[in-house]
Amino acid sequence: MCGMTTISTLGSHCALQVLKGAKDEGFDTLLVCEKKRERLYRRFSFIDDLVLVDSFKEILEPKTRSRLKERQAVIIPHGTLISQMDSSQIESLDVPIFGNKWILRWESDRNMKEKLMVESSLHIPRSLASPSDIVGLVIAKRHGAAGGKGYFLATSKSDYEEKRDKLIVQGIIKGDADLYLQEYAFGVSAYLQYFYSPLDDKLEFFGVDRRYESDIDGLGRIPSKEQIGIDKIPSFNVVGNSPLVLRESLLDEVYSMGERFVEAARRLVSPGMNGPFCLEGVYDENAKFTTFEFSSRIVAGTNLYVEGSPYSAFLYNEPMSMGRRIAREIKNAEKEGRLQQVVT
Ligand code: ATP
Numbered sequence: 001m002c003g004m005t006t007i008s009t010l011g012s013h014c015a016l017q018v019l020k021g022a023k024d025e026g027f028d029t030l031l032v033c034e035k036k037r038e039r040l041y042r043r044f045s046f047i048d049d050l051v052l053v054d055s056f057k058e059i060l061e062p063k064t065r066s067r068l069k070e071r072q073a074v075i076i077p078h079g080t081l082i083s084q085m086d087s088s089q090i091e092s093l094d095v096p097i098f099g100n101k102w103i104l105r106w107e108s109d110r111n112m113k114e115k116l117m118v119e120s121s122l123h124i125p126r127s128l129a130s131p132s133d134i135v136g137l138v139i140a141k142r143h144g145a146a147g148g149k150g151y152f153l154a155t156s157k158s159d160y161e162e163k164r165d166k167l168i169v170q171g172i173i174k175g176d177a178d179l180y181l182q183e184y185a186f187g188v189s190a191y192l193q194y195f196y197s198p199l200d201d202k203l204e205f206f207g208v209d210r211r212y213e214s215d216i217d218g219l220g221r222i223p224s225k226e227q228i229g230i231d232k233i234p235s236f237n238v239v240g241n242s243p244l245v246l247r248e249s250l251l252d253e254v255y256s257m258g259e260r261f262v263e264a265a266r267r268l269v270s271p272g273m274n275g276p277f278c279l280e281g282v283y284d285e286n287a288k289f290t291t292f293e294f295s296s297r298i299v300a301g302t303n304l305y306v307e308g309s310p311y312s313a314f315l316y317n318e319p320m321s322m323g324r325r326i327a328r329e330i331k332n333a334e335k336e337g338r339l340q341q342v343v344t
Contacts, residue, residue, distance in 0.1 A: 005072050005073075005074055005330060005339070006029065006048075006073045007027045007074055007076060007327055008029070008030040008071070008073040008074065010031075010056050010080050011031045011033035011037050011040075011041050011050075013078040013079045013300050014078050014298055014302060014303050016044060017303050017306055017322065017323040018078070018298070018326065019046055019323070020044075020046050020321070020323060021324030022324075022326075024046075025324060025327035025330075025331050026331070027331075028048050028049075029048045030047075030051060030071055031049070031051070032051045033051065033053070034055065035052050035053070038050065038052060049071075055084075056081070056084045059093070065093070065095055069094075069095060074097070074330060074339075075093070075097045076298065076323075076326055077097055077098065077099065077298075078298050078300070079297075079300060081104075082104055082107065082297070087104060087109070090104055090105075096344070098275055098330065098342065099274045099296075099342070099344070100270075100274050100296070101344045102269050102270070102344060103272075103273060103296040106268075107296045107297075110141075110143055110180040113293070114127060116261075116265065116294070117261075117294065119264040120257070120260045120263070121260050121264075122257060122260065122279070122291040124290065124291055127181060127182050127183075128183070131160045133181075134156055134157050134160055136184075137153060137155055138153070138155075138160070138183055139152070139181075139182050140180070141179065141180050142178055143178060143179075148236030149235055149237045150173060152233045153234075163233050164176065164179065167233070182292060185281065185290040187282030187285070189282050190244060190281065190283055191208060191211065191280045192208055192254055192257070192258070192278060192280070193205070193207045193276065193278050193309075193322065194258045194278065194279070196262050196272075196274060196277070198272065199329065199336065199341065203255065203258050203259055204325070205251070205255060205258065205311050206276075206302065206309055206311055206312050206322055206325070207311050207322075208243070208245065208311075209242065209243060209301030209304055211241055211301065212238070212239050212241065212242065213237060214235065214237050215234035215237075216234045219234055238300070241303065243304050247287070250283070253289065254289075257279055258277075258279065273296060274341075274342060275298075276297060276299070277295060278295040278299040280294060280295065281293070298322055302322035302323070306319075306323075312325075
């Protein structure tokens with residue numbers, strides 16, 4: 001057993017990878033699990049304990065928090081935490097959160113997100129202040145981590161209004177204020193996974209994935225004649241991930257982008273971009289990367305590499321998943337008496 005710390009997370013997203021990695025590093029593990037998922041998670045022997053809840057929001061209640069504190073839990077935040085709670089609720093948690101909980105707000109708020117990407121000197125798509133500015137192809141995205149649900153493409157103001165009105169009727173959005181308009185970036189999508197260690201001030205590139213998004217990734221299977229007749233707005237809801245390796249000549253810029261992001265985060269949101277993060281975008285025909293989004297915590301695309309990735313293999317002579325890398329960081333911090341540096 002490592003120190004007294006228990007590694008804990010919510011039962012969804014990448015919980016299996018995170019807790020398996022924690023166990024491999026010798027930690028006790030605890031899962032906050034919705035009752036409906038109990039049967040699933042009981043199948044895995046590396047999960048030592050479950051705290052059963054009706055809804056993840058119960059993590060905000062004193063009863064659940066004191067159970068976590070009793071076990072000296074460190075919570076590993078992931079996409080489910082962000083989608084189930086607002087930023088103030090996450091910030092109010094008095095159980096230590098791995099990485100920087102303050103940066104999660106920068107991920108959820110589209111305007112703050114854009115600012116951090118600009119400050120990182122990343123090439124980003126132009127955002128549009130109003131639907132009247134639409135020229136060419138744009139993507140309308142909902143605020144927060146909506147996982148691509150209710151996103152749509154538009155080529156003109158009237159096209160936008162027609163699709164927006166449909167989503168209002170379906171109860172998915174209330175109006176324009178729920179949507180953020182961005183130029184559509186053409187190219188091959190790539191989700192770049194990094195880990196930054198504040199302990200040794202080092203950035204590690206961990207892997208790349210692509211996302212399969214429904215309905216948009218299924219459209220290519222429908223001939224154009226039939227597509228024209230379909231009266232449905234295709235969404236970008238993530239269903240799964242597939243692996244990708246990049247041309248080696250792209251790696252230098254991959255590291256530079258990650259370093260610029262870490263450097264900007266250090267300036268804008270103390271204590272910086274500690275732990276896992278992801279830059280999300282597309283490579284164009286000149287292999288130039290446009291970043292349309294970032295995640296300031298572990299992404300589910302790392303689930304591909306439970307046994308390590310084609311990139312982690314260059315850094316570690318052992319299978320190193322992102323979940324295990326997180327646990328390793330906590331272990332190293334504990335050994336050096338610097339746990340406070342890797343949690344908030
Ligand atoms: P998540 O939290 O899962 O990352 P999100 O709700 O924050 O999702 P985005 O990642 O911004 O949403 O967008 C969802 C998907 O929409 C992307 O994976 C990509 O396929 C597509 N997309 C978003 N922005 C653009 C863009 N500017 N150009 C091209 N495609 C885009």
